[in-house]
Structure formats: C-alpha cells, structure tokens
Amino acid sequence: MMYTDRVIEEFTNPQNVGELTDADGFGEVGSPSCGDIMRIYLKIEDDRITDARFRTFGCAAAIASSSVATRMILGMTLSEAWSLSNAEVLDALGGLPEPKVHCSLLAPDAIRVAINDYRVRRGLEPWERKSCSWGGDCASCPKKS
Amino acid sequence: MMYTDRVIEEFTNPQNVGELTDADGFGEVGSPSCGDIMRIYLKIEDDRITDARFRTFGCAAAIASSSVATRMILGMTLSEAWSLSNAEVLDALGGLPEPKVHCSLLAPDAIRVAINDYRVRRGLEPWERKSCSWGGDCASCPKKS
Amino acid sequence: MNDQVERPVYMDHAATTFMKPEVVAAMVPYLSEYFGNPSSLYRFSREPREGIEAARRQVAVAIGATPQEIFFTAGGTEADNWAIKGVALANRARGNHIVTSAIEHHAVLHTCEWLEKQGFSVTYLPVDGFGRVDPGDVEAAITDATILVSVMTANNEIGTVQPVAEIGRVAHDHGVLFHTDAVQAIGAVPIDVDVMNVDLLSLSGHKFYGPKGTGALYIRRGTRIETLIHGGGQEQRRRAGTENVPGIVGLGRAIELATADIAGHNRRIAAMRDRLVRGVLDAIPDARLNGHPTERLANNANFSFRYVEGESILLLLDGRGIAASTGSACSSGSLDPSHVLLAIGLSHEEAHGSLRLTLGDANTEDDVDYILEVLPEVIGRLRDISPLTPP
Amino acid sequence: MNDQVERPVYMDHAATTFMKPEVVAAMVPYLSEYFGNPSSLYRFSREPREGIEAARRQVAVAIGATPQEIFFTAGGTEADNWAIKGVALANRARGNHIVTSAIEHHAVLHTCEWLEKQGFSVTYLPVDGFGRVDPGDVEAAITDATILVSVMTANNEIGTVQPVAEIGRVAHDHGVLFHTDAVQAIGAVPIDVDVMNVDLLSLSGHKFYGPKGTGALYIRRGTRIETLIHGGGQEQRRRAGTENVPGIVGLGRAIELATADIAGHNRRIAAMRDRLVRGVLDAIPDARLNGHPTERLANNANFSFRYVEGESILLLLDGRGIAASTGSACSSGSLDPSHVLLAIGLSHEEAHGSLRLTLGDANTEDDVDYILEVLPEVIGRLRDISPLTPP
C-alpha cells in the first residue's frame, strides 16, 4: 500500500485547515468503520462557496482528501459542490491505494452535510443524500465487508 | 548422510575383491530390503581362514564393509570369524550413517554362510545362525520398518 | 514544520532489522562457491551441509536445546503455523482444545482461527492492562480436551514479556504441550527451553539482524507433531524443501551474535529507550506509554497520543527521515486497530493514535535527540488539524 | 584407476544450480541497504517493496501471467503443498478426488498421501516406458468428485516432458482445476499458462540459477484455494510471513535471464548432452538411456548400467571431481529405488544402477570429454567388484 506523491504533498501541506466562526454551513461526519472524523465549515454567498475550512482526525488519505476537496469546491455553486463525487476527489489526488478509497468518501460526505445544514438554516428542504454517511447501505460500504 | 574418510578410502581401494576357484567355503547373501548382494570365498586351513575374496553388488557401505570384513577374518579361527559382529565391522570403518548400518550386516552374514558351507562340505553340523539373513525376524531388521 | 535536512533514523526494529555485516559476510560464500544441494553425496555438498549443521548447533546453543531438536523454516510465521497445526493435527485423538492469548501475533491467531474451522476449539485468554497473561488463567482454561498452550515470550507491539516459565509449568502440570512464539525475544530475553518449560519455540532470523525468510522451530524430542510441508527428506524428514543454505548460515551467525551478550545489549538499548520515553512524555501532553513499565523488551517504546491518528504520525515522521510503526487500523487498511492495544483496554481512539518506536543496534543518542526534537512538532501539527483536540 | 588430477565437473543441475553472478549482484543491495520491511509505510520500505513487485512482473512475464496472479513462496515444495492442499481444502464441498501421476516429485506425492489421510481419494496415473502420462488416462480417471488434476511439466529424474496443454484441456473440459509442477521446466520449456491451460503452477528459484529457499505459485485469477501459511497480510493476504526480499529479487532476475533465450540455451545444452549420451552408450556395454528419446529436457541424461549400483558410481565419480545423481535407494537410505524409474518399468536392479547427469550453463565440451573418459573406467571397476557381472 503506497501513496502517490500528490497525496503525500497534499497531506504534508494541507490547505484550508481550521474553522470559520461565522460559517453559513457546518458538517461533521464520522466513519464508523475506522473512527475517523471530519468537520467542515462553509462560507456561502449568492449560492456559491466562497470559503471552506476543515478539521480531520484520520489517516493521510483522509487529511489529503479533506484538503483537496475543500480546494475543489471553492467558487462552486451549491449544486455543483453537492455533486462532487468521490471519483473526482480520487482523481485530484492521483488515486489512492484500494484499502484507502473509503477514506476519500469522508470529504464529499461532509460537504453534503454542510450544504444541507445551510439549506435547513435557510428554511429550505434538505436535498436527498444519495450516498450514505456510512450507514451501511451502499454497495461499496466498508462497514459491510 | 555422509561417510567417514575411512569408509571412502576402503571403498575406493577395496581389498580382496575376486573369487577363489578352489574355495573351501562359499557364501552368498542378498539383502531383500535393497537388492544388494555379496558373495564370499574362503580358503581354510587347520580351522583358520587363510584367504578370503568377495564380490559385492551394492553401495559404498556394502563394498567397504565387505572389504574390511574379509581383511579382519584373515588368520582367524572359524569360531572367531563366526562371531565377527556387525559392531566390529562398523568400528573398523569408523562408523556408518544410520541408514547405512544395515549394509554392514551383509558381510558378517555372508561369512557365516560360507563357514557353514565349509562345515557341511566336511560333513559337520552347520552352526546355528543367531542373526538372520534379512528374514525379518531381528529387532533391527530394516525389512520391518 | 521547517524544512530541515532529514536525518535517516530507523526505529522499527521490531518490524525487521538490517543484517549485521558479519552475517552478510558469513552468507557470501554460500551465495557463490558453496552452492551444492546439501542432501547430495558429493563434495559440492559438503560445505553446504556443514554450514547448515553449524547453524543448527548455533541455534541450539542459543536456546539451550540439542541440534537434533532444531528444524529450519522459512520464517517465524511458518514456525508458528507448523507448531500449532502440527501439534493440533497429531494430537486430535487426545483432544481438540487449544489455549492461547488475545495478544498473539497473527501468525498464531489466524492459525488458531483456521483450526477452529477444522473443528478445534480455542480459548483466547485476556491480558491485564500491561499486556500480561495470568498463569492462573491458563490453568483455569485447561480442560481434559486441551492439547496445546501457546503464549508468546514477548509481544511485538507493546514489548510485554510474559511469565513463560510459569505458564509452561502450568501446562506441563496438566500434561499439555507448551509452544511459545519467541520471535521478538531472541537476543533480548535469555532463552532456555528447559528452564522455560517449553516444548516448541518459534524464532525468525530477520528480527535479530539475520536474513529475512529464515526461521526455526524448536521441537522437544518426543513431541507428537505432524509435518506441515510435505516432500523430500530434508530436516530429518520433517520439513521438506531444498534448504535455503545461505539464509540458514546467516541465521546461525546472527543468533550467535545476538545472544553473546544479552545483558550488555539490553543495558545500552534500555538506557536510550528510557531517555526517549521520558523525553516524549515530558514534551507531549495527553500521551501515555503502552505496555508494562518494567517487564518489557529493552528496545520497545509504545505510545498513545490522543486526538491524532497513527498513520499520519508515521508519514510526517517519514518526511523527516524517521521510520516507526503504529497500531492504527488506518496503516493496515483493515477496519480495526491493533488487537493488542484493544486487548490491554485502550479505546479505539487511543489505539488509533499509537506510535511504536523500537530501537536497535545502530541507534545512537543522537537518534534519540532527533526524535525528541521532531516528534513533538509532528504531534502538534496533527493536533492542529484534528477536530478532537481540546482548544 | 590412475590417480589423475581431479577436474571439478558439476553435472547435477536438476538437484540445484549455482547462482549466476547477475543474480547475486541483483540481490546484494537487498542484503544491506535495502533491508526495510516491504509492508511498512516509510521510505525504508520503498526499495524492498519495489524490488518485490519488479520480481513479480518478471515472473509473470516469464510464464504469461499477470503479476497479481504470482505469489512468492519459500520454494517449489511449499508451492506444490499450497497448490494441492489449498485447492483440496477449498473445494471439499465439490468433491474429494484428485488425479495425479505416479512420477511426480515427492512434494506432490507426499502431499497427496497426506490428503488421503484427511479423507481425499487420489488416483496415481501410470506412465508409459518413456515416462509419459496419457491425456486419455487423465480423462478416464476424472469422476464427478474430481476437483484437481496435478501433472508435472517435466520430470526431475528422467527429464520427460509431459503433454501438459492436452492434459490441461482435458481437465478444463470437465471443469476440473489443473496444477502443474514446473520446477524443472522453467528456462527449458517455454511456458504460457494460458496456452497450457494451467490454473496453478509451481516453480523454484534454485533450479534456474536463482536462490535456494525461493519459489512461487501461479494462481489463476478466481481459483478457489485456501491459504497454507496463515498470519500477516503479505502476498495479497494469501501467504503470510515477512518476505524474503533478497531471495525474491534474485528469483525475479534469475527467471528473466533463464527465459530470455530458451531455444538458444536448449540448442547449446542439448548438443553437449547428445554427445554425452552417444559417447556413454558407445563406450559402455549393457547400458540404456532412461526417459523419452525426444520429449525430454535438453539437459537431462539418465542411464542405467547393469550389474552395478548407483551410489557407488556417484562416489567414484566424486573421487574424480564429478558431481552426479542416482535413483538408487542406497543413495537415499530408503529401501526402494526411485519411484520414477520403477514407474517406467525398470527392474529394481536397473533402477539401482542408474546415473543422472544434468548439464548446466557452465558446462563445456571439455566437461563432456572428461566424463566420457572417467565414466567407463568407473563402471568397469565396479563391474569388476560385482558378483552380477557376466564373465
């Protein structure tokens, strides 16, 4: 099991670490499979993400994907950010070793939780989450295996 | 499994190979366990062995013990030669590897057959053989294992 | 973190060791001129055969056995598999129960699990908070059906040394065979199979500055055990396969060197380890030392740092040239952290944040200084990223 | 025999080979600087891991497989044990019958015998006078309960090459897995696991100028097989134990070299071998060549000399510097001569008087000359001692 140089680089110099005290959306997800936790803070203006910060407890893959995902959603509309996929995060990292793929699910998941938090705060219906927060319902969920 | 230098020396330069056309006693034994065969020819004067020759089909241990045994019995009385033991042959060779010990039984065995051949030719009772010719009756017989 | 010039510091000797130059030197002739098959009759076989038999004597001397009781294997794992499966299958008629501990190496645990599928029943004894097996628990676990007790001499993760002699006595009192995985103990704990009441003992060359892919199983004369690897007549017809001659020769030389002065070696290593432990616990808050305070391998330091995860620690240390290990699940891609750390009562989070530093013969006080400089920074950085760190 | 100065001639390459200098050179860095445990995360692990993966690709290329289908073992014996026990135990629910041949290596035969004790049933197919298995016999032996066919690619004693592709096709026609022991075939017979319809293939490093104690098992993707050595997660979690990194690297380089020009190698070796065979049969009466006249390994010459016994031949040859092998029981201390020679119909006496000469890369025409000079003398001397020699 070995990380690409891009993962190591992203992990060693993660971007957007921290909190936003005046966040418009906040999300926290945890991986029941390994105990990792990610918190994300979003600043949203005119339906666009203008700032994002995270804190992650987890392995290099979890930290690197948190960092890369928060960078990717900057400037995106909420619906664009909502549909950020695991595959795109993986791509941006140049791939992850097979047993680490599930770690990269943490970030898109947390982003969706934060977007719905924003929507609920605004009195909007939360969007329906297709992928689960490790509830064990997805085909690829590591909780099952 | 390795031979001592004495075995190799004795095997490489065996003494008393051949036949005696005017033998007074002749013995042939075969090892049913591995197909080895030894023939021995004795010249006997005044109850003493004055000459001995052998031919052996078999491994280095069989040939070396044939050679050393024929040398040992030269000058012995028949009853001395009769009681030549496997242990004495082994001693003279400086020992044999465990799986080769049975090979050294061939020579004392053949000597006893030849002595009895001599006795019978003289009209004497054959002496009773204590050790078998690989009949499978002895405690240490390899045929059993 | 400032971009200091890296200093390579290897502190993962429990994972594997480099080979000592004397060991490599002993092996070299067997890589070229002494290439013969040791089982043949001709002179090309003589040196290989003699090399193997000399190594067998070296191993025997090191553990207080006779050479005829030493059987070479391809490593500690094969030795563990052979000991446990071999005894289980050979003694099936007498019983189907095995007693082991919850903190054994996977080579023992997964072998036991396999035997469970074959109809054996296994008791995995708990350990106390320091990782010790209680001989009284062993005694309580033994039933009429028990055929084997297997408890390691020293643990590979937390370094805890077990009361092996007492456990062996308990086993023998009940007429049960006793196996110990001494893979981590060779060179660190004086071994005498008689004093320790051991019937079978596993060891592995690459844990004491010998070659990888070499090991041995000690089998007390008269022990009923089946063959694991069937084929040719090597190793007294009990372990088939053309012998790894250079490897065996290297293992022999390595065990001789490793056991020449265990006390002196331990003194030197433990002094460095103790300074490391004190330094780390002084510099880093919310940190603990895992394992036994005194009954532990001289070279082992195992910490838990709260709020951070072990694989991240390893990678940041690696970025600074330091090689270490962790019991975090994240490092193995499995879902659970180290079974050893959980067995001594750590929470998942504490187990995730564990770091093992195991010293070796080439480490120096400068290495300790360097780690004491780098580690607090690394933990600090990860705690900055972590959502769990208290403000 | 006159006391000529001895000339060392090694002609027992089927027993083991020397290591090529390129192989040793490839291994050397892994004996010292690249010592890290390949399973760890830090940079000390990078070269070891990459060394192993490069070797895996080299093996895969050599036999027409993918790297993910190659699993390193501690030798040909372990590979045979794993293939046969692993398939048997994993497919027990589907059947308990195995088909193999009477001339397999003991690593296969003794493994099958062990499985018989565990309730499996094994058919040992006979061979013809040249040592060939008839694919029709394989077909006839397959029943509804058959789960595995195991027939070697080429025999180690008489060199006979089997119709492996047809046997594999027969097995597959009946939905049965096919294993082949290719230990003697690597570098001598072009191998393609797809063309040969092979699901599992064993090989061993020290038979093709690589290191002893190394081997590999090819397992076709999707093959149901149990693990033999349980423990850590190495080799895709299917073969536990810290990897023998230098050995694996050496095996990779060796198989690359050995398969670079099989045809050219065979041409050169067979020319010497053929001159040796002709010379021996011309010079020595009552001698025969065992094995197949054409379908045989290029380096193999196996003779029977009547009236004499093989171990004595070996020792006299050894006295003159020549290393060879025999199928005589006397050489192994067992009671029966080679099961292979008996299976091709030799009498006990003929089998006892057998001599195997197997050529290798360092042999020269001078070596052949020297053997042609010495061997007739040796046989003559022993025939002088033998009571069976006709006057």
Ligand SMILES: Cc1ncc(COP(=O)(O)O)c(C=O)c1O
């Ligand atoms: C045909 C065959 N199979 C298996 C083996 C066993 O290989 P290893 O000695 O590497 O265990 C050998 C050689 O000893 C062999 O010739």
Ligand SMILES: Cc1ncc(COP(=O)(O)O)c(C=O)c1O
């Ligand atoms: C306690 C213990 N047992 C067994 C093993 C397995 O040894 P090897 O890697 O030589 O197969 C190890 C190390 O990996 C170990 O630390």
Ligand code: FES
């Ligand atoms: S997120 Fe759990 S292993 Fe990385």
Ligand code: FES
């Ligand atoms: S007499 Fe048969 S093995 Fe020697």
